[in-house]
Amino acid sequence: MAAYPADDAALAGLSEANRAEIDSEKTPSTESINQPSLAHHHVDGTEIxxxxDMVSLRRIPDTLPFRAYMIAYVELAERFSYYGSTVVFTNFIQQPLPIGSRTGAGGANGQSGALGMGQRASTGRRH
Structure with missing residues (x-):
């Protein structure tokens, strides 16, 4: 009887013929090197x-789902809107309210603003 590792519980109850058959499946023959092995399956029936196989089979890229492109597009739009609006917010926080304006829109010199808190407050820097 061949010696098997003690932790190999799957082989413990098998006969000698069954063990030899399993061992022959584990070591690939030279005939099966160019053909994918179908001996290993998941519980749901898909092949492992x-x-x-990983060395000999061709690599074929898969396509990305439409949802992945939509996520990338929405994230790009979000970044553009963030950086586009930060300039406007910075301007309105930094510059004072133009004379004669109630909304902060540019006065006589065309400079818009509202709060007049200066450069440091408009960029969020403390020191």
Whole structure:
């Protein structure tokens, strides 16, 4: 009887013929090197690629789903809107309210503003 590791519970109750059959599946023959192995399956029936398969099979890229492109587009739009609006907010916080304006829109010199808190407050820097 061949010696098997003690932690290999799956082989413990098998006969010698069954163990030899399993061992032959574990070591690939030279005939099966160029063909993918179909011996390993998930519980749901899908195939698990072996190391041999990972080395010998072609790599075929898959396509990205439409949702992935939409997420990237929405994130890009969000970044553009953030950086576009920060300039406006910085301007209105930094500059004082133009004379004769109630909304902060540019006065006679065209400079818009509202709060007049200066450069440091408009950029959020403390020191």
């Amino acid at each position: 690629p072996t190391e041999e």
